[in-house]
Amino acid sequence: MHRPIGRRSFFAVGGVATGALALSQWGCDAPVDSVIQLDHTLIIGSGFGGSISALRLAEAGKRVTLLERGRRWDITSEGNTFCSMLHADKRSGWLRDKAPIGLHTRIDRYIGMVELWESENINITCGSGVGGGSLAYAGMMVKPRKDHFEQIFPAALSYDELDARWYPRVAEVLPMGHITDAVIESENYLGSRVFIEHAERASLPWEKNLSTIDWSVVEAEIRGDIPAEASIGEYLYGLNNGAKGSVDRTYLRRAEDTGLCSVLTQHQVAALGMYPDGTYRVDVEVIDEVGNVVERKVFHAPRLILAAGSLHSTRLLLEAKGRRWLPDLPATLGTGWGNNGQHIHMITDLEEDMGMVQGGPPAVVIRDLDNEIAPLTIEHGAARFGCHCLINPSSSMPDGTGRFVWNEEAQEVRLEWTTELNATADRAALAAAEKLTRAAGGTVAPIPGAGPIPQTFHPLGGVPMGVVADTFGRVNGHPGLYVIDGALVPGCTPTSNPSWTIAAIAERAIDTIIREDLG
Numbered sequence: 001m002h003r004p005i006g007r008r009s010f011f012a013v014g015g016v017a018t019g020a021l022a023l024s025q026w027g028c029d030a031p032v033d034s035v036i037q038l039d040h041t042l043i044i045g046s047g048f049g050g051s052i053s054a055l056r057l058a059e060a061g062k063r064v065t066l067l068e069r070g071r072r073w074d075i076t077s078e079g080n081t082f083c084s085m086l087h088a089d090k091r092s093g094w095l096r097d098k099a100p101i102g103l104h105t106r107i108d109r110y111i112g113m114v115e116l117w118e119s120e121n122i123n124i125t126c127g128s129g130v131g132g133g134s135l136a137y138a139g140m141m142v143k144p145r146k147d148h149f150e151q152i153f154p155a156a157l158s159y160d161e162l163d164a165r166w167y168p169r170v171a172e173v174l175p176m177g178h179i180t181d182a183v184i185e186s187e188n189y190l191g192s193r194v195f196i197e198h199a200e201r202a203s204l205p206w207e208k209n210l211s212t213i214d215w216s217v218v219e220a221e222i223r224g225d226i227p228a229e230a231s232i233g234e235y236l237y238g239l240n241n242g243a244k245g246s247v248d249r250t251y252l253r254r255a256e257d258t259g260l261c262s263v264l265t266q267h268q269v270a271a272l273g274m275y276p277d278g279t280y281r282v283d284v285e286v287i288d289e290v291g292n293v294v295e296r297k298v299f300h301a302p303r304l305i306l307a308a309g310s311l312h313s314t315r316l317l318l319e320a321k322g323r324r325w326l327p328d329l330p331a332t333l334g335t336g337w338g339n340n341g342q343h344i345h346m347i348t349d350l351e352e353d354m355g356m357v358q359g360g361p362p363a364v365v366i367r368d369l370d371n372e373i374a375p376l377t378i379e380h381g382a383a384r385f386g387c388h389c390l391i392n393p394s395s396s397m398p399d400g401t402g403r404f405v406w407n408e409e410a411q412e413v414r415l416e417w418t419t420e421l422n423a424t425a426d427r428a429a430l431a432a433a434e435k436l437t438r439a440a441g442g443t444v445a446p447i448p449g450a451g452p453i454p455q456t457f458h459p460l461g462g463v464p465m466g467v468v469a470d471t472f473g474r475v476n477g478h479p480g481l482y483v484i485d486g487a488l489v490p491g492c493t494p495t496s497n498p499s500w501t502i503a504a505i506a507e508r509a510i511d512t513i514i515r516e517d518l519g
Contacts, residue, residue: 032283035298038065042282042301044269044316047132048499049485050307051251052506055173058258060514065299066252066261067284069268070094070111070129075242075249079227082113082238086384092237094128095291101125101136101236102383103449109290111266113237116455117311119415122339123455126309130265131248133309133499136236137457138361139244140497141176141210142377143167145369148397148494154466157505166504173254174245174503178208179363180215186222188231191358194350195380195390199366202439204432209365209379212245218359231359233384244361267297272304272316273325280304280481303480303517305473306463306487307506310337313487314404314462315413317475322406322413329468330476334404336464337417338491339456340498341376341396341425347433347442348389358382362393366432369495373428377495385448392433395458396425401491404462419454458498463487472509474517484509 040063043050050066057064075081083091088099090110098104100116113135117124127133144152149159184192199206213230221231221241229239238244255261271283279302286295306313318334320326360382369375374396381391402417419426433444463483465471467490473482484506486498493501 032296032298034295035300038299038301040064040301041303041305042280042299043067043305043307044272044282045132045306045308045313045485046130046248046252046263047127047134047307047309047485048247048251048503049506050132050305051247051255052503053305053307053484053510054261055251055255056507056510056514058255058260060518061260062514062518063260064255064262065301066263067267067269067282067299068130068132068263068265069287070113070127071265071289072130073113073135073238073248075240079240081240084234085236086234088237111287111289111291118453119417121417121419121453122415123453124311124415124459125455125457126311126459130252130263131246132307134246134248135238137246137499138235138379138497139212140362140365140379141171141174141212141500142365142496143500144494144496145375148369148375152397152490152492152494154471154490156466157471162501162504162508166508167500169507170500170503173250174212174247175214175250176210176212176245177215178210179213180219182219183215183222183231183359184363186231186359188222188228188355188357188359190352191354191382191390192364192380194352194354195364195366198390198436198440202435204366204368204435206364206366208363211361211363213361213363214243214245217241217243230361232357233360233382235361269308269316270296271323271325272320274478275300278479303482305482305484307483307485310459310462310486310489313483313485317463317483318404318406318413322408322411326478328477332464332467334406334413334462336401336461336467336490337403337415337459338398338401338461339417339422339454340458340460340492341374341398341422341494342393342456342458343396343422343426343429344381344391344393344447344450344455345429345433346385346389346391346445346447347437348386348445349441349443350388350390351441353387354390355387356384358384367495368428368432371428371432373431374424375495376425376428376432378429378432389442391447392429393457394425394429394432395492395495395497396428397492397494398422399424401461422454458492460486460489460493460498461491464490466490471505472512474513480517482509482513
């Protein structure tokens with residue numbers, strides 16, 4: 001039962017309990033059950049940025065509390081943690097009645113692992129649960145080329161430094177490797193071999209991409225030693241055999257093992273602001289498995305790291321600015337948002353019969369970096385959508401970026417973005433597809449279940465570095481407030497999946513913050 005504001009309980013986590021906080025200045029009438037006073041860093045979000053920050057802080061002997069709105073997805077010995085994409089159930093979607101990916105099957109309301117945030121011109125897919133977006137990502141690790149990187153990122157972020165130090169540091173924690181010969185030569189990976197053959201017919205350069213997949217586990221699937229999952233294209237909602245290197249099982253597990261990192265699940269941030277002394281307040285709703293609020297808490301922390309992803313880190317800050325809880329945030333907050341130049345289509349009516357099952361995750365890419373329209377990388381997006389088709393997601397460079405804005409009348413954050421901002425990337429993807437079909441046959445078509453509004457799996461920007469924050473995530477004019485996630489990236493990680501670049505930026509950022517800000 002919720003107690004009124006005047007009867008709050010106060011307790012400390014790593015700090016001194018106090019009832020002297022100026023809560024009346026907040027202007028929030030919701031009843032609060034407890035106020036938690038921290039003397040250390042509070043992190044919102046457990047994806048790449050949050051988990052990397054938690055580990056490095058803990059390794060430096062710094063205590064950290066991490067809030068995650070979703071649940072844990074620990075892999076069980078029964079192999080039933082995650083649902084399949086073909087037969088999606090409530091575990092797939094965050095508090096919605098349809099599965100967020102694929103054929104949008106009807107599901108029950110639940111705190112599932114993928115959220116689909118819908119707006120007027122584009123729908124955004126983002127992760128929920130301990131591990132964030134790494135729970136549902138395909139594990140692809142692709143770096144941008146230096147000249148493309150330097151067209152997007154500010155000069156203060158050196159590509160050579162990332163390449164020499166920070167990309168390798170990520171690879172020390174996230175196990176990376178290429179698909180093995182035993183896997184790609186197996187029956188269910190005919191689609192990958194056809195993708196390669198078509199690239200060669202069209203004279204398009206291809207390569208095996210690095211991925212955080214343990215391919216020895218996939219080999220065990222193929223031998224029949226364990227149930228088939230990745231080898232039958234079931235990987236987007238997680239892998240029950242543990243083959244996917246998600247950050248909850250790597251970075252965050254190591255952080256918790258230090259004893260200095262506390263992870264609080266099903267803690268959904270409702271609001272954040274600043275106290276007169278320059279420390280930060282975070283209002284949290286503790287929710288049950290269907291999203292009902294069962295408890296309300298207030299956290300008081302000297303430092304706050306937002307790592308809730310491009311959408312939610314930006315949204316929380318814009319709400320705080322719009323509602324005058326953090327009124328002095330930069331006017332440029334919300335800018336620099338893009339979809340990573342992403343385009344997804346299918347090539348169907350192919351001569352080859354690849355069967356209903358195509359093994360994944362994506363392990364082969366076309367790197368058409370000298371495309372005459374725009375550079376791009378095309379994946380073989382293995383999926384269970386048909387016998388004579390290949391799905392080709394691509395990442396390129398958009399023409400421009402949109403912005404999130406605070407709508408005062410509706411008291412909500414909205415996205416201003418139009419498809420024209422991705423027009424060149426779309427044309428480049430379709431030109432490459434036409435080159436493939438001229439060489440190898442087939443017809444270009446939309447993927448099954450796709451509606452008129454495009455969907456992106458790569459939301460980036462909103463708190464762009466060099467504009468709203470520095471390249472280490474320090475928010476301009478707000479000491480102790482940081483953003484360390486995809487919101488820092490100015491709209492795209494050109495021609496590459498964002499995860500490795502986000503992780504490398506996070507490693508660089510938290511290393512500097514520990515040395516320069518925390519001593």
